Amino acid sequence: MSSRLIGVGVGPGDPELVTVKGVGALRDADVVVVPVMDTGERGRAEATVLHYVGAEKIVRVVFALNERTDRGRREAAWDAAGERVAELLKAHSAVAFATIGDPNVYSTFTYLAHTIGELAPGTVIETVPGITAMQDLAARSGAVLTEGTEPLTLVPVTAGSAVLKDALGGPGTVVAYKFGRQAQAVVEALRETGRLQDAVWGSALGLPEESIQAADALDGGPLPYLSTLIAPAPRDGGRGGKL
Numbered sequence: 146m147s148s149r150l151i152g153v154g155v156g157p158g159d160p161e162l163v164t165v166k167g168v169g170a171l172r173d174a175d176v177v178v179v180p181v182m183d184t185g186e187r188g189r190a191e192a193t194v195l196h197y198v199g200a201e202k203i204v205r206v207v208f209a210l211n212e213r214t215d216r217g218r219r220e221a222a223w224d225a226a227g228e229r230v231a232e233l234l235k236a237h238s239a240v241a242f243a244t245i246g247d248p249n250v251y252s253t254f255t256y257l258a259h260t261i262g263e264l265a266p267g268t269v270i271e272t273v274p275g276i277t278a279m280q281d282l283a284a285r286s287g288a289v290l291t292e293g294t295e296p297l298t299l300v301p302v303t304a305g306s307a308v309l310k311d312a313l314g315g316p317g318t319v320v321a322y323k324f325g326r327q328a329q330a331v332v333e334a335l336r337e338t339g340r341l342q343d344a345v346w347g348s349a350l351g352l353p354e355e356s357i358q359a360a361d362a363l364d365g366g367p368l369p370y371l372s373t374l375i376a377p378a379p380r381d382g383g384r385g386g387k388l
Contacts, residue, residue: 154276
């Protein structure tokens with residue numbers, strides 16, 4: 146039978162937010178791969194997985210998670226990681242890959258699955274959804290993501306603050322990921338579009354160092370890279386007004 150590679154979303158950091166199905170996939174797999182930076186420190190995915198499986202079952206595979214500018218170095222790391230996982234798939238029938246958030250939302254798993262599709266084309270690739278940072282921040286802050294017919298736009302600020310500003314000009318809620326290094330530009334975009342007052346940001350959700358604040362309290366200083374912002378849709382405060 147073909148080996149299986151299962152991308153398992155383990156949520157934004159709080160181990161209690163891993164789904165029952167996700168825990169089952171981690172425990173049923175022969176090995177659980179976790180991505181680490183080439184500096185070697187334990188990542189959020191590995192820390193979460195350790196609540197459910199023993200360290201002896203975990204295989205740490207280096208991805209250039211901290212590489213944003215050198216495309217050649219980044220892709221070389223993806224290739225090396227793919228080859229390592231392909232070796233694991235030859236020896237095991239089920240390999241899980243743990244990723245923070247959801248495996249189909251800005252996840253390292255996407256690149257791994259693409260590489261495995263080329264290196265081991267018979268592999269069955271599956272995913273188990275996970276709780277996303279925007280869902281967790283909405284729950285912890287009380288921000289409502291959508292009502293009625295409102296659209297929801299998710300923007301990675303690594304694409305540039307202009308993309309965020311364009312989204313903020315629309316009618317719906319805007320969620321920004323990975324904006325910590327461009328915090329000043331994000332605050333300016335919120336202010337210029339009149340969306341600053343109701344916006345909220347958070348980082349390290351569910352962890353001891355968690356921080357959740359109103360966006361108008363931001364001073365433009367640098368924030369953790371994996372910061373999340375929610376700018377709710379403009380609403381008149383009435384019930385069901387967007388139906």
